[in-house]
Amino acid sequence: MIEVKGLTKRYGDRLAVDHLSFTAKPGEVLGLLGPNGAGKTTTMRMLTGYLPPTEGSASIAGYDILEDSMEARRRVGYLPERVPLYPDMTVRGYVTFWARLRGIRSPRKHVNAALERVHLMDRQNQLVRNLSKGLRQRLGLAQALVHNPAVIILDEPTIGIDPQQVIEVRESVRALGKEHTVLFSTHILSEAEHVCDRVLIINKGRVIAQGKPADLRRQMEPKTQLYVVVGGASGKAARQLLSAIPGVLAVERDGDGYSLTVEGDRDLRGEVSSHVMQAGYTLLEIRQATTSLEDIFLEIVGKSR
Amino acid sequence: MNTLTIFRREVEQYFTTPFAWLIAAAVLLLTGLLFNQNLSQAARGATIVDPAFIPSVFSFALVFFAPLLTMRLLAEERREGTMELLLTSPVDEGSIVLGKFLGAWFYFTLLLALTLVYQIILLSISQPDIGHSLCAYIGIWLYGGATLAVGTLFSALTENQIVSAFLSMIALMLLWLGDSVGQVIANLEVARFVRTLTLQGHYSTSFAAGLFRGEDVAFYAGIIVVLLFLTMRLVASNRWR
Numbered sequence: 001m002i003e004v005k006g007l008t009k010r011y012g013d014r015l016a017v018d019h020l021s022f023t024a025k026p027g028e029v030l031g032l033l034g035p036n037g038a039g040k041t042t043t044m045r046m047l048t049g050y051l052p053p054t055e056g057s058a059s060i061a062g063y064d065i066l067e068d069s070m071e072a073r074r075r076v077g078y079l080p081e082r083v084p085l086y087p088d089m090t091v092r093g094y095v096t097f098w099a100r101l102r103g104i105r106s107p108r109k110h111v112n113a114a115l116e117r118v119h120l121m122d123r124q125n126q127l128v129r130n131l132s133k134g135l136r137q138r139l140g141l142a143q144a145l146v147h148n149p150a151v152i153i154l155d156e157p158t159i160g161i162d163p164q165q166v167i168e169v170r171e172s173v174r175a176l177g178k179e180h181t182v183l184f185s186t187h188i189l190s191e192a193e194h195v196c197d198r199v200l201i202i203n204k205g206r207v208i209a210q211g212k213p214a215d216l217r218r219q220m221e222p223k224t225q226l227y228v229v230v231g232g233a234s235g236k237a238a239r240q241l242l243s244a245i246p247g248v249l250a251v252e253r254d255g256d257g258y259s260l261t262v263e264g265d266r267d268l269r270g271e272v273s274s275h276v277m278q279a280g281y282t283l284l285e286i287r288q289a290t291t292s293l294e295d296i297f298l299e300i301v302g303k304s305r
Numbered sequence: 306m307n308t309l310t311i312f313r314r315e316v317e318q319y320f321t322t323p324f325a326w327l328i329a330a331a332v333l334l335l336t337g338l339l340f341n342q343n344l345s346q347a348a349r350g351a352t353i354v355d356p357a358f359i360p361s362v363f364s365f366a367l368v369f370f371a372p373l374l375t376m377r378l379l380a381e382e383r384r385e386g387t388m389e390l391l392l393t394s395p396v397d398e399g400s401i402v403l404g405k406f407l408g409a410w411f412y413f414t415l416l417l418a419l420t421l422v423y424q425i426i427l428l429s430i431s432q433p434d435i436g437h438s439l440c441a442y443i444g445i446w447l448y449g450g451a452t453l454a455v456g457t458l459f460s461a462l463t464e465n466q467i468v469s470a471f472l473s474m475i476a477l478m479l480l481w482l483g484d485s486v487g488q489v490i491a492n493l494e495v496a497r498f499v500r501t502l503t504l505q506g507h508y509s510t511s512f513a514a515g516l517f518r519g520e521d522v523a524f525y526a527g528i529i530v531v532l533l534f535l536t537m538r539l540v541a542s543n544r545w546r
Contacts, residue, residue: 050389050392051544052544070397071395073393073395076393080386080390083386084387084388084390086314086318086385087385088318089314089318093317097310100310101307101310101311101394102394103395143390
């Protein structure tokens with residue numbers, strides 16, 4: 001498991017990670033979601049022992065990353081954003097090398113298991129340089145899990161590979177989450193939603209929202225918006241009419257028409273049109289504006305700026 | 306254990322690329338030509354065959370050769386991003402540097418061993434001074450280790466292999482030329498001091514002359530230890546960038 005308390009990284013005047021605290025339990029996939037430059041990679045680098053934190057502490061499977069660095073590192077599998085490769089090694093040689101470095105004396109079984117897991121067994125004797133990008137990503141994953149670590153840290157593992165492979169990698173991550181603690185970063189909201197049990201949204205090094213993806217979605221889901229253009233009514237009359245409709249929370253002037261904020265996820269199109277007709281006006285336009293998850297995410301991130 | 310793992314990968318890397326084989330072939334070709342010339346001169350009675358001839362060829366060649374062998378060592382790890390993974394593995398920086406350096410030294414040792422074929426040829430046609438040759442070989446082996454340590458240090462300084470090779474060539478050239486400077490300085494004390502700081506100064510007048518002195522061994526060993534320690538600090542400093 002991962003425990004992070006007040007973790008901070010300062011580069012000169014710039015705070016890359018600002019007193020970050022969270023925990024990830026065994027058997028959990030925790031997502032770090034945030035735009036580029038939010039501090040995801042820096043956080044991961046501190047947890048893996050690559051960068052020393054400026055302040056705060058963290059532990060991996062109970063071992064402090066500074067006090068017991070070697071023990072902590074032994075229990076981490078890490079896949080950096082750019083998959084680190086030795087192009088002149090074979091697939092098997094590469095995974096064996098990392099298994100040995102992580103202290104596995106006779107790595108044969110471990111290597112077989114890792115290669116099976118990422119479906120690279122049939123390419124074990126190929127040179128790494130000849131692998132396609134998606135296969136390299138899988139090889140990177142094999143390297144991260146070969147020593148069967150308690151914690152697996154994956155930095156944007158789905159970047160730059162084709163959609164089919166993205167799905168495969170996501171499935172692998174989900175499967176890993178059953179036995180390991182997985183910390184997974186992404187800047188794609190829907191991906192975090194599919195893969196993670198819990199999501200931390202971070203921006204400028206700080207957590208700005210967290211929870212289960214479904215809860216977050218509910219929190220973030222704005223009330224439905226309706227756009228209505230009414231013909232034959234003065235501005236005041238139209239506004240009065242529209243605000244009087246049950247379920248309408250707010251009415252705002254928007255171009256030629258009005259933007260209505262509607263309670264919950266009710267569909268008020270029928271009510272709105274009958275009210276307008278009954279009042280003797282004409283309905284020139286009505287449409288439901290749905291906000292995509294991506295927009296909501298951008299909005300939340302934008303607010304924290 | 307970790308040192309051994311890194312050493313093994315390094316040696317395998319030399320031999321899975323054509324690079325290592327080409328260099329071995331080129332070294333044999335060059336030393337073979339020079340040996341042949343030396344032998345034919347001796348046959349005409351112009352000179353005698355110098356037992357330290359082949360090792361001494363290396364003393365200058367290493368100025369260019371050592372940087373080529375070592376430029377890759379740490380620069381490539383940084384460029385490919387594997388350094389990040391190495392530094393997050395349960396491995397200390399010392400093992401990384403030592404494993405890599407020993408890999409390069411091992412490859413150099415193999416190359417040097419290939420040239421023993423000339424000693425065998427000499428043995429079959431004359432009675433060379435074996436002790437003298439052996440001494441020169443030990444000397445150039447240590448000398449080679451020191452030049453490879455210089456190359457390893459510069460490989461840790463930059464992630465650009467060409468820059469790394471260039472800088473270590475300059476450094477080695479200075480260490481090599483320092484000897485010539487020492488030879489023309491009029492003040493004997495200063496001259497002696499300058500020569501004790503150069504790579505050549507601990508080889509050309511001792512090992513190459515069949516003289517095995519503790520101070521020369523200590524000089525090369527000292528250079529290797531100090532430079533590898535600096536390299537280790539440089540690798541550790543990757544964490545602070």
